[in-house]
Amino acid sequence: DGGITQSPKYLFRKEGQNVTLSCEQNLNHDAMYWYRQDPGQGLRLIYYSQIVNDFQKGDIAEGYSVSREKKESFPLTVTSAQKNPTAFYLCASSPGHLGNTIYFGEGSWLTVV
């Protein structure tokens, strides 16, 4: 089945460690997005990519990094510079232009211990 797969679903990290969240899509979508969700905050855009080998910062990019080496993959690294990384992370993809449905993964929970 086509869709977006995020892994892992749950992840624990010690302070000072980097961690990478995986996002893979087999929808042949050009655009991919990473969001962070905290209670009462809705979805805040971290990074987005409209094409392979290109990406732009969203509203809260500090402490995060991404890569887009392949069309189907858009991993997010939460670095030790992120002050408050405990949150729910959502990945999304779309064909990349207006008028198309945007699809979301099931999300990943990151807890810093």
Added chain:
Amino acid sequence: SQELEQSPQSLIVQEGKNLTINCTSSKTLYGLYWYKQKYGEGLIFLMMLQKGGEEKSHEKITAKLDEKKQQSSLHITASQPSHAGIYLCGAFGGSQGNLIFGKGTKLSVKP
């Protein structure tokens, strides 16, 4: 930058009652999306609106995009416990390709 403001932030209704959720944009909307979510899970696509004045319905949920394309409303008729969740509106921030969301409206439906 474009911002989406949703109101109300939370809503508690008795089962069977109608309700409306609003999404107001600081700039002209070029496509407005409505999603439903249970916190900690993925987003479920409800509908997308593009044209000013457009209205779409799915089961008991109706969404409209106003003529000036800066506000959308989501109306639920005869609410049921299955409608409970967080409703989020999303839009593209102009031509930049960044997809932004409102903070969401938490809906609770009392049996």
